[in-house]
Amino acid sequence: MKRFxxxxxxxxxxxxxILAGIFFAQMLWWIIxxxxxxxxTRKYLTSTLEDQRRWAIELLNQHYLSIYQEAExxxxxxxxxxxxxxxxxxxxxxxxxxxxxxxxxxFNDSLYLILxxxxxxxxxxxxxxxxxxxxxxxxxxxxxxxxxxRLSRPDWLTEEYVKINPAAYASIDRDRQRHIxxxxxxxxxxxxxMLVGAYMIYIALRRTRQVREEQLLFVHSITHELKIPxxxxxxxxxxxxxxxxxxxxxxxxxxxxxxxxxxxxxxIDNILQVRKLSDNQLELRLEAIDLSSELTRFAxxxxxxxxxxxxxxxxxxAENVRIRGNLAELIKVWESLIDNSFKYGTSxxxxxxxxxxxxxxxxxxxxxxxGPGIPEGMGDKLFEPFFRGNIESRKSVPGSGLGLYLAREFxxxxxxxxxxxxxxxxxxxxNIRFRGAK
Amino acid sequence: MSAKRILLVEDEKHIGEAxxxxxxxxxxxxxxxxxxxxxxxxxxxxxxxxxxxxxxxPGIDGLEICRRIRxxxxxxxxxxxxARDSLDDKKDGLAIGADDYITKPFDLEELLLRIKAIFRxxxxxxxxxxSADGYKFSGGSIDFRKFEVESPNGKFRLSNKECLLxxxxxxxxDEVLSRNTILDGVWGYNAYPSSxxxxxxxxxxxxxxxxxxxxxxxxxxxxxTGYRFTPKGKAAHD
Numbered sequence: 037m038k039r040f041x042x043x044x045x046x047x048x049x050x051x052x053x054i055l056a057g058i059f060f061a062q063m064l065w066w067i068i069x070x071x072x073x074x075x076x077t078r079k080y081l082t083s084t085l086e087d088q089r090r091w092a093i094e095l096l097n098q099h100y101l102s103i104y105q106e107a108e109x110x111x112x113x114x115x116x117x118x119x120x121x122x123x124x125x126x127x128x129x130x131x132x133x134x135x136x137x138x139x140x141x142x143f144n145d146s147l148y149l150i151l152x153x154x155x156x157x158x159x160x161x162x163x164x165x166x167x168x169x170x171x172x173x174x175x176x177x178x179x180x181x182x183x184x185x186r187l188s189r190p191d192w193l194t195e196e197y198v199k200i201n202p203a204a205y206a207s208i209d210r211d212r213q214r215h216i217x218x219x220x221x222x223x224x225x226x227x228x229x230m231l232v233g234a235y236m237i238y239i240a241l242r243r244t245r246q247v248r249e250e251q252l253l254f255v256h257s258i259t260h261e262l263k264i265p266x267x268x269x270x271x272x273x274x275x276x277x278x279x280x281x282x283x284x285x286x287x288x289x290x291x292x293x294x295x296x297x298x299x300x301x302x303x304i305d306n307i308l309q310v311r312k313l314s315d316n317q318l319e320l321r322l323e324a325i326d327l328s329s330e331l332t333r334f335a336x337x338x339x340x341x342x343x344x345x346x347x348x349x350x351x352x353x354a355e356n357v358r359i360r361g362n363l364a365e366l367i368k369v370w371e372s373l374i375d376n377s378f379k380y381g382t383s384x385x386x387x388x389x390x391x392x393x394x395x396x397x398x399x400x401x402x403x404x405x406x407g408p409g410i411p412e413g414m415g416d417k418l419f420e421p422f423f424r425g426n427i428e429s430r431k432s433v434p435g436s437g438l439g440l441y442l443a444r445e446f447x448x449x450x451x452x453x454x455x456x457x458x459x460x461x462x463x464x465x466x467n468i469r470f471r472g473a474k
Numbered sequence: 475m476s477a478k479r480i481l482l483v484e485d486e487k488h489i490g491e492a493x494x495x496x497x498x499x500x501x502x503x504x505x506x507x508x509x510x511x512x513x514x515x516x517x518x519x520x521x522x523x524x525x526x527x528x529x530x531x532p533g534i535d536g537l538e539i540c541r542r543i544r545x546x547x548x549x550x551x552x553x554x555x556x557a558r559d560s561l562d563d564k565k566d567g568l569a570i571g572a573d574d575y576i577t578k579p580f581d582l583e584e585l586l587l588r589i590k591a592i593f594r595x596x597x598x599x600x601x602x603x604x605s606a607d608g609y610k611f612s613g614g615s616i617d618f619r620k621f622e623v624e625s626p627n628g629k630f631r632l633s634n635k636e637c638l639l640x641x642x643x644x645x646x647x648d649e650v651l652s653r654n655t656i657l658d659g660v661w662g663y664n665a666y667p668s669s670x671x672x673x674x675x676x677x678x679x680x681x682x683x684x685x686x687x688x689x690x691x692x693x694x695x696x697x698x699t700g701y702r703f704t705p706k707g708k709a710a711h712d
Contacts (some may be wrong), residue, residue, distance in 0.1 A: 262531065263557040264486050267579035271492035274582030278496065292488050381533070 048241060052234065059230055063223050070219035074212045081208045085200050093198050117310055261303050265296035272296075306438045313445050320362065320449055327357045327399065327470075334367060338374050338388075347386030354393050359470040361450025369446050369454075370403075371440040373466055377405040380464070387463075396470055401468040411459040418456055419444040477503040478523040478593060483513040483539065484555065485531050487576075493526070496582055497589070510534025517543060524549055524592060527572075529556040537570060544571040549621050549634050551592045557582070571633050574661075595660070599641055609644050611705030613683035613692045616640055625683045635660060639675050643693075643703035652700040678700060 270290045279285050312318040335351050342349045377388055387406040392399070411416060419440050440456075448455040453471040459465035480502050484490040487508075496502050505520065507513035510533035517525070517539075525543065529536035540552050551573040574588055599618055608617035614625025618641055621632040632640070638660045643650065658670055678697060680687040691707040 117585065260557045262576045264489065267557070268486065268488035268492060270579045271489060271582055273494055277494055292491070296488055374657075 052237065056234060058229065060227065067219055067223045071216050072371055074215045074219075077215075078208050078212045082205070085208075089198050089200055091197075096198075129456070152431075155382055167177075235281065258303070258307065262300065265300045266461060268296045269293050306442060309442060310438055313442070322360045322362060322450065325359055325361050325363050325366070327359055327392060327401070328353055328355050330363060330367070331370075331401070334370055335390055341374075342386055342388060345386065347388065350387070350389040352389070352391045352393075357392055357394055357399055357472065359399055359450070359452075359472060361452065361470065362446070365446035366450060369443040372443050373403045376439060377403070377407060377464070380407050397472050399470040399472045401470075403466040403468075404459045404461070405463040406461070407463050409462055409464050410456060415456050419454070477501055479503045479505065479521065480505065480524045480526060481505050481520075481522040482588075483507045483510070483531065483557075484526070484528045485509055486528070489555075492582075493585070496586070500586065502589075508532075510536075510539055511687045514542065517548075522580065523596070524589065525550050525552045526589075526664050527552060527554050530555060539547075540572055541570045547631065547639075551596060551634055551670070553588065553592065553698065555585075573634055574593055595638055599638055609640075611644075611692070612707050613705070616644070623682050626685065627682060630682050636675060636678065639672075643701075644705070647703060647705050650700050650702045651694050656701065671702070 055320040130388075272293050276282070276286055276289065308316065332351070332355055333348060335353075339349050374388070377386060385406075389404040390400070391404075394400070444454050447468055450470065452468055454469075455467045457465050478501075482490060482493055482497075482499060482504055484493065484506070485508050490508065491508055494506055498504050505522070507516050510531045511532075513527075514534065527536040527539055529671050531539075536554060536556065540554075543550065543552065552670050554572050554575045556575075557578040561710075563609065573592060576588060578584060603613065608615055608619070610616075614623055614627075616632075618637055620639050621634070622629045623640075624631060639656065640654065643658045653672060673695070676693050677684075677687075679693045680690050683692050684690045692704055694702045694704065696702055
């Protein structure tokens with residue numbers, strides 16, 4: 037069963053890895069595709085800019101004659117400053133106008149603007165509708181009479197006079213980078229999403245496996261716990277037979293067998309109680325309890341067990357401490373704590389301290405032993421059903437993993453709280469708190 | 475002959491008491507440890523003819539005790555007493571050198587029979603026809619007292635079981651030993667090892683002694699019948 041679960045988990049993991057690989061490759065391809073796409077868009081836009089530039093040059097050259105005549109006409113009618121239309125709101129234009137050294141010539145909202153400065157210097161600016169192309173600033177254009185019979189003059193404006201606006205390049209690059217950034221972000225977001233999903237699936241799988249393992253361990257532990265008293269009783273019976281049912285021997289062994297049967301019975305009770313608790317079938321009866329005298333009486337019972345194995349029991353029990361709770365259940369809690377101290381403690385010299393104190397309204401009960409204590413950071417987990425500390429102690433220490441779970445449930449039913457930690461002296465310290473009753 | 479000393483490692487009070495009560499009346503000298511640390515302490519301070527180990531123990535568990543004893547080259551027979559009976563646990567126990575395995579709950583008679591079988595095998599291993607200088611054949615030499623073999627392939631330490639099986643072979647030279655004879659002689663009447671277990675032992679012996687383990691001349695597998703040891707060295711199909 038174990039092997040099966042391990043291999044099914046491994047298969048799930050393999051399938052998952054394959055899917056994750058495909059998804060990851062898809063994402064990667066998508067990002068690469070988008071980056072390449074952005075690059076080709078950039079190339080296209082750049083070549084459009086160059087087309088426009090070439091087109092502007094051609095157009096201006098074709099209009100050479102009319103530009104020239106226009107300029108000449110303006111020069112002749114000089115003295116009037118034409119307002120610069122907003123299309124030509126190039127800072128260079130306004131700069132020249134502010135210097136007062138030039139006159140703007142509006143050429144019917146068309147492609148270009150001619151500025152005349154002192155003398156016969158002309159500056160040509162492109163219409164804002166062609167923002168990507170720039171005429172070289174401050175480039176004087178010499179207006180010379182056109183060759184006879186020729187309207188166009190290809191050599192008038194050469195390529196070097198018209199440049200592409202670097203801002204246009206920059207804007208294309210900016211767009212491209214923005215796109216790539218967007219795709220990378222989206223891609224990473226999807227990958228992140230996938231990883232989160234993968235992690236959640238992993239957690240769920242692990243939890244399932246843990247539950248299954250806990251249950252297997254539980255069955256294992258229960259079986260072990262059941263077999264111990266059965267083995268002991270069986271051996272005692274075999275011994276009696278071998279000794280021909282000797283009366284003295286039987287008198288000696290009978291109480292031990294009775295004790296083993298009690299142990300079996302307690303285990304079965306525990307299992308039943310866990311079941312009832314989880315089905316909410318256990319009736320809750322709270323009664324007034326004189327905790328001081330009940331705990332003293334309980335201590336009397338366990339003293340013999342502790343001292344017969346070379347241990348020592350220290351008591352510090354305040355008098356007249358009363359609470360409302362369920363005595364039978366609380367005694368089970370105490371028994372289970374003592375059992376744990378025996379089971380997990382050092383063999384033989386168990387030093388157990390039981391304290392009962394009141395603290396204003398609070399009643400505090402402590403069980404402190406001199407065992408190895410509990411593993412770091414394990415406190416609350418020990419109260420979970422079937423939880424039995426670390427794997428090593430599960431293997432080597434018998435137990436059903438129900439004792440502390442039942443203890444916590446019973447303490448809660450008596451409106452108390454139980455916690456476990458390591459005592460400053462090194463052993464295990466169990467603290468049970470109740471609200472006191474008058 | 476002095477009483478056999480047995481180290482019992484068992485944390486359950488009643489089971490321990492019952493075993494002690496009966497084994498002491500059988501004339502064994504019993505030492506009882508109730509946890510792993512105590513067991514290692516007693517083991518370090520005395521010599522024992524048998525160690526009975528529970529697996530689930532406070533402190534060091536039984537498998538670990540067995541491992542440590544074998545690591546110290548202790549050759550005492552080890553009998554596991556445990557409530558665990560899954561196949562994996564048996565394999566674990568055998569792999570680290572346990573001699574026998576009994577699962578709880580067990581009958582007292584069965585336990586006594588197993589203990590006696592272990593002692594019988596040990597006695598046979600040390601019987602007078604085992605010469606003090608060991609056994610020599612053309613493949614090498616075997617020292618049954620020191621649990622050692624020496625051959626052109628090197629010097630090897632034997633486990634108790636290997637020693638018993640080699641002894642069985644040397645006492646039945648050139649004969650075909652059936653699987654059942656081997657199981658009875660080495661593992662006792664409750665023969666749980668499968669034939670594969672015996673095969674594994676044969677493979678190990680070939681590693682110890684054979685010049686070429688794929689063409690054995692000393693340790694032969696006779697298909698369908700059993701195994702044969704030919705000390706003079708002989709190819710399988712002569």
